[in-house]
Amino acid sequence: MGAAQSFRELCDRTKNTNVRLSLPAVCIVWQTAMIILFGVFIRYNEESDTHWVEYRKENNLSDIQNDFYFRYPSFQDVHVMIFVGFGFLMTFLQRYSFGAVGFNFLIAAFGLQWALLMQGWFHSLDYTDGKIKIGVENLINADFCVAGCLIAYGAVLGKVSPVQLLVLTLFGITLFAVEEYIILDLIHAKDAGGSMVIHTFGGYYGLSISWMLYRPNLDQSNRLQSSVYHSDVFAMIGTLFLWMFWPSFNSAITDHGDGQHRAAINTYLALASTVLTTVAVSSLFQKHGKLDMVHIQNSTLAGGVAVGTAAEFMLMPYGSLIVGFCCGIISTLGYIFLTPFMEKYLKIQDTCGIHNLHAMPGVIGGIVGAITAAAATESVYGAEGLRNTFDFEGEFADRSTSKQGGHQAAGLCVAICFGVGGGILVGFILRLPIWGDPADDNCFNDEPYWEPTTEECQNQQPSLSLHGQTTKMIALSQSM
């Protein structure tokens, strides 16, 4: 009885999650719009255009000095972080791996096209012909822009429909581009690894949306809101690729030469330090000192987030270690104490704990960046090095490092405001009852949006397998 009934319920439920019209419509319309806009606005820049061969000779350059060779390896590492890193990191839930990897894939492919346009209008517009000229650096920035939305996805993982995710991404990219323009161009703050622009914004954007979409009865899905042995191993694939390639992430768009070199070293060291303090705190607060996979999967990455802004500064190797040291502790404590507190009292349900992995470390990163910038001196950087590192040129030629520090802090505030404000706005839109989101007792489940796999009916789904076997049993008992 119970089995059959629960099975019927399971099917009924899929009714209200039908996205058969909305999802294809959004995708096709959107992609068509992209083709038109790309046709009107986007062209190759002088380094990816066939005229490079002439350009190169005029400027007496070698092919190897094409920006492609400075940035492409880092780009590919960033690309892996976006699609495999973020995707697999979210596969820890026992029955939401398709959604984690698949929707992550969809969001990223959807967002990066819009990001190329939005960021292009702000940063790569050629006023001579009104076209956006793109090269490998634009691809990296598009991936960065998408990262903000993937971070936000982590907060609502398993509780929203793919259509909602596309809306979240559309607005997220737009807000990101504006916020980035204000912080980097108007305020002229530096943010190589995007501690502020990407992680702080993305984190608070997702948390605000999750707060707007609060589900009081989410506990009905509790049996699925946990990991199983294999899903935790899959998640480690994401963790490790994020951890390993983070130095490329923070150095991907920094200055050629020492800028990229230094950013990679600082990130490498901060991450190493984070691993040890994460393990320490995780063990210290568990019964028998056992390690918790949730901490190993997430908090070990906090150092990379927090060193993002200052990565290209003369943070010094020991400075990087200190940043990582603190973030490992703070992030792990966040998972142990803050996440439950936020869910219970602030009504913020944060599936992946992005507050501990992105929001908090992002803010720390912004502060570290402000302090490091304010403390910068010519004696350490060298006159040219200082100018070069902080781009004290043109209208900013006479800016002092202390002033720069203040502007860094201002940038951090802008990121937080855009994140919170934008999240509340978008969250409000996503509460409309038209998006086909799952019922409270059907969250963290691939069943509503993905065709089931064979085994599904036999071994995996408790109720079903029970049901399926029963019939077999009867046959068996008869054969006895």
Add this chain to the structure above:
Amino acid sequence: MGAAQSFRELCDRTKNTNVRLSLPAVCIVWQTAMIILFGVFIRYNEESDTHWVEYRKENNLSDIQNDFYFRYPSFQDVHVMIFVGFGFLMTFLQRYSFGAVGFNFLIAAFGLQWALLMQGWFHSLDYTDGKIKIGVENLINADFCVAGCLIAYGAVLGKVSPVQLLVLTLFGITLFAVEEYIILDLIHAKDAGGSMVIHTFGGYYGLSISWMLYRPNLDQSNRLQSSVYHSDVFAMIGTLFLWMFWPSFNSAITDHGDGQHRAAINTYLALASTVLTTVAVSSLFQKHGKLDMVHIQNSTLAGGVAVGTAAEFMLMPYGSLIVGFCCGIISTLGYIFLTPFMEKYLKIQDTCGIHNLHAMPGVIGGIVGAITAAAATESVYGAEGLRNTFDFEGEFADRSTSKQGGHQAAGLCVAICFGVGGGILVGFILRLPIWGDPADDNCFNDEPYWEPTTEECQNQQPSLSLHGQTTKMIALSQSM
């Protein structure tokens, strides 16, 4: 009773799949032959030889201008696509993961050595001393060559023995090298990403072989010809690494500078566009608009195949998006309608649906390449750029772009002919009863060629687990 019996049958079956003599014999003989041939023919080229240090000074070059630094990062990405990308993409079957990853590994390691020789004789032979001089570009081309055979493997996945796969590879590499020489050197068609040379050839080669090896009673293996939850997640590892690194694949051997830069951008955009249309069509044709993992795993890659030939041309960003847009739709529709049709009426059993992922998109890519080439103008490319992009030098100095378009089309035809013709020939050879291929009711199963793992006997085998469940059921009935 039944359980025990079915188990005994399972064991008996392994009899006719014994490759204990043939497999080691082929491997050892082959590898020995390779050592001898490499000893006679293969040497380092001037960039990988210790004389580089003198060569460099004579030509006033810097170490960084060694081709290694132009191509090695792309090479490593391609390498990952070949071994992890293709390997894991095929792990979607519930009980054929060892065969998918392991035989993919064997084919690739086996094929790339033969490819270095075959391609070397055609392209890198130094007539002064009759030696083949190899460098990093040869390694990339060897990987490309192997890709053709791995594509073919996708069509016969789970239905052949490792020995058959080695034969398939031996002939496949040979045919590939000849076909490539005709298309690239004699016809002088351009094919940066190998839409024609790799994907069209490999696709039809595999389909023809599968047609020759048609199994009327394959439905006896149906219970295994499907995925389970975990196997689909494993397959996504392959999908994502192929998707992410495809820009490196299409730009790996293009011209230094703008050629590599542009090819990467075009591929990046085409793939992004494909993801959206794939999701749209997959959702549109499923009940309740649920997404099908098969489409997400495969069709999302079609854009990378189709943009291969034109990737280095001035396809324009919007052009790339259009190519991706169409391929996502066509490829997904292929999985929904064409694959079942081909199996039922054309007697072509295509395990991985390579016709939708490689053959069709490959042909589209060839056509797109022909059109783009024919439409090329000096006003867009610049005089030098045009000459440079299409290598209008030497005997081809006076070739017009429209003529080039025609030759591109001719190249496509050659690829199809070699694929179909070669496949029928090799398929005929593979039908000989000496290769130890599995019985119809033992396909898509690792059991015939791989030592079983522990759990095997306890939890996995239906019969046994069935037994275990029995008790649960009764207990249940009692509790009711």
Add this chain to the structure above:
Amino acid sequence: MGAAQSFRELCDRTKNTNVRLSLPAVCIVWQTAMIILFGVFIRYNEESDTHWVEYRKENNLSDIQNDFYFRYPSFQDVHVMIFVGFGFLMTFLQRYSFGAVGFNFLIAAFGLQWALLMQGWFHSLDYTDGKIKIGVENLINADFCVAGCLIAYGAVLGKVSPVQLLVLTLFGITLFAVEEYIILDLIHAKDAGGSMVIHTFGGYYGLSISWMLYRPNLDQSNRLQSSVYHSDVFAMIGTLFLWMFWPSFNSAITDHGDGQHRAAINTYLALASTVLTTVAVSSLFQKHGKLDMVHIQNSTLAGGVAVGTAAEFMLMPYGSLIVGFCCGIISTLGYIFLTPFMEKYLKIQDTCGIHNLHAMPGVIGGIVGAITAAAATESVYGAEGLRNTFDFEGEFADRSTSKQGGHQAAGLCVAICFGVGGGILVGFILRLPIWGDPADDNCFNDEPYWEPTTEECQNQQPSLSLHGQTTKMIALSQSM
């Protein structure tokens, strides 16, 4: 009864594996010490310092000639090998995936910081200011240094506590740095890929420790000392990333230009050849010629180890194939015959068979290197090439290649001595009863050191589930 009792035992057991105080203490103290030491000693070198912009102009260099662009792509590949390669290679055990990936992660992050200091004091100390100046090459060397300890971990996998692993690493890194200094600087042996310095040392270091920690009653854990289907697929992720990136490993710190180029080619070829002979021997010695996953996962990598020392020499392509050919055979035979023999008669329990994958191939690599060096001639290398390849400069300007061959052999002996001697010493320390290592019947089990996941108690653990079934059986018989 039995079920409940065995379960209680399972819980009791965790008592003696409580690391709640020791693990956090070691991590925090250690990381704090690192911060202090880095503060005192470590600074950026001229290529990662902001003064690069001046340095560059003085030396008339382009940004692209910053060492970062020569080595960073290889560094990232090596980084992946260390964290994903070694980590996942060890996930083959059915219930030790968390420990394999997680402790590998901990050891590496812990060790690379100490390695930067130890290696820095020996190789990168700037005597003008007493500071260690680091750049990307130091990061690569730190990863290399860590590799030695991860190899050692393979021998004791599943039998030690995380605290023991940290001790193993602390001493391992120290010994490594000294041994490396003696071999590379004092003896002036060349060892690009570390066949001697990394693999021989690491292999014998681990084996000696395992010998000191011999567990006579380990068979009590036998039910867990085996793989399951999924865990073998996870392990293949490690195998493939190691295999694919090994050319980067062997070429990461070789000379710019032809050195890196040649090392990559040689490694690529050796590895391809190893795959075929591994498959051949694996099939030849199994019933029905079935392949054993253990061999495919490990022996296929032996060629990369064995070609490490000679990778940068003029080994010639066919030479690389021969090295790979032999190692595939020897390594696989080692797994079939030697490992059982060593456990039974030498009391060396080698969980991952590192003797077959690292120790033996490492020794072969050292010998190949000695022979290749002794056989080097100016006619093959060119006068400048010879000097350049073997660094016959300064005090070594007049060293003959035959003399170099002898010194290579001497280097190999040093590596073995340090490995065996250091292992016995450290093994003695690890036998102290204070480290919280698991009981004999609780080895190869994540349960003592990791918080359980949901499913844990229900489906996964054989013994329990097995037991569970029994009781249900009784219920069945009664109900009839």
